Amino acid sequence: MTADIELRHYTTHQAAHLRPLLLDVYAEVHAKAAETDPFCAVDPFAEGLDSWSARPGWSCIIGYDNGQPAGYAYGAPLPPGSRWWGGLLTTVPADTIAETGTRTYALSELMVRTPWRKTGTAQRLHNALLAPRPEERATLLVDQDHPKVHALYESWGWKTLGDLRPRIPDAPLFHAMLLNLPQH
Numbered sequence: 001m002t003a004d005i006e007l008r009h010y011t012t013h014q015a016a017h018l019r020p021l022l023l024d025v026y027a028e029v030h031a032k033a034a035e036t037d038p039f040c041a042v043d044p045f046a047e048g049l050d051s052w053s054a055r056p057g058w059s060c061i062i063g064y065d066n067g068q069p070a071g072y073a074y075g076a077p078l079p080p081g082s083r084w085w086g087g088l089l090t091t092v093p094a095d096t097i098a099e100t101g102t103r104t105y106a107l108s109e110l111m112v113r114t115p116w117r118k119t120g121t122a123q124r125l126h127n128a129l130l131a132p133r134p135e136e137r138a139t140l141l142v143d144q145d146h147p148k149v150h151a152l153y154e155s156w157g158w159k160t161l162g163d164l165r166p167r168i169p170d171a172p173l174f175h176a177m178l179l180n181l182p183q184h
Contacts, residue, residue: 005063005070005121007128015053018060022049025069029111039170048168052076052108061129063112063121071112073125077135078104083167084139088176090162105133105181107140123156133181141166141174150175 010018026045033040052058052074060074078084078099084106085097107129112122130138141164142150150160157179164176 005065005116005119005124007124008062008064009128010060010062012053012055012058015058015060018062019046019049019053021062021069022060022072022074025072025111025113026109028113037170039168039172044168044170048108055079057105059129059133061125063116063125065116069113070116070121071110071125073107073110073129075105075107075109075129075138075140077101078106078139085164085176087165087167087171088162089164089173090176092162096161102134103136105130105135105138107138110140122152126156130179130181135181136183137181138179140177140179142177144173144175150177153177 023042023046027034027042030040030042030045034042038044053060055076058074058076060072062072063070078101080099080101082099084099088097107126110122110126110129112125139161140153140158142153144150144163154160158177159179161176161178164174165171166174
């Protein structure tokens with residue numbers, strides 16, 4: 001596959017139209033994990049997708065290679081009183097996790113189909129999703145069973161805030177990470 005990926009930007013207005021594609025890519029990328037891990041099954045992901053894509057400020061980038069979806073990334077700003085930090089197991093100052101609705105963009109999903117891995121596609125999706133964001137920072141969660149993914153995010157400038165277990169059935173232990181975003 002080529003690294004000549006066309007990036008298309010979407011908002012919550014296109015979410016219903018995108019849903020089948022996003023679910024198909026997810027099912028393909030997580031097929032093996034879903035065989036043994038209920039957290040990786042398509043149905044819980046679909047519920048999460050529906051919740052995320054209905055949020056104000058939701059944005060999505062899909063990368064296409066000759067019409068084929070290579071991968072995508074999406075997220076949304078954290079609202080005031082966000083439940084995002086509810087499962088934080090590491091003690092941090094309260095102001096670190098105080099949300100205003102415009103402070104933090106949560107990168108909820110970033111996935112690349114196998115043929116496009118190790119081509120720079122993940123970083124292009126990541127950068128395209130975050131570049132226009134007006135928030136001061138971004139956050140994401142990395143499964144602690146994936147140290148290579150954690151190291152990749154660190155190489156892109158992300159810093160680990162602490163351990164977090166979402167209050168979602170069968171959720172694994174994650175590293176909560178933060179990235180300062182350029183101010184526009």
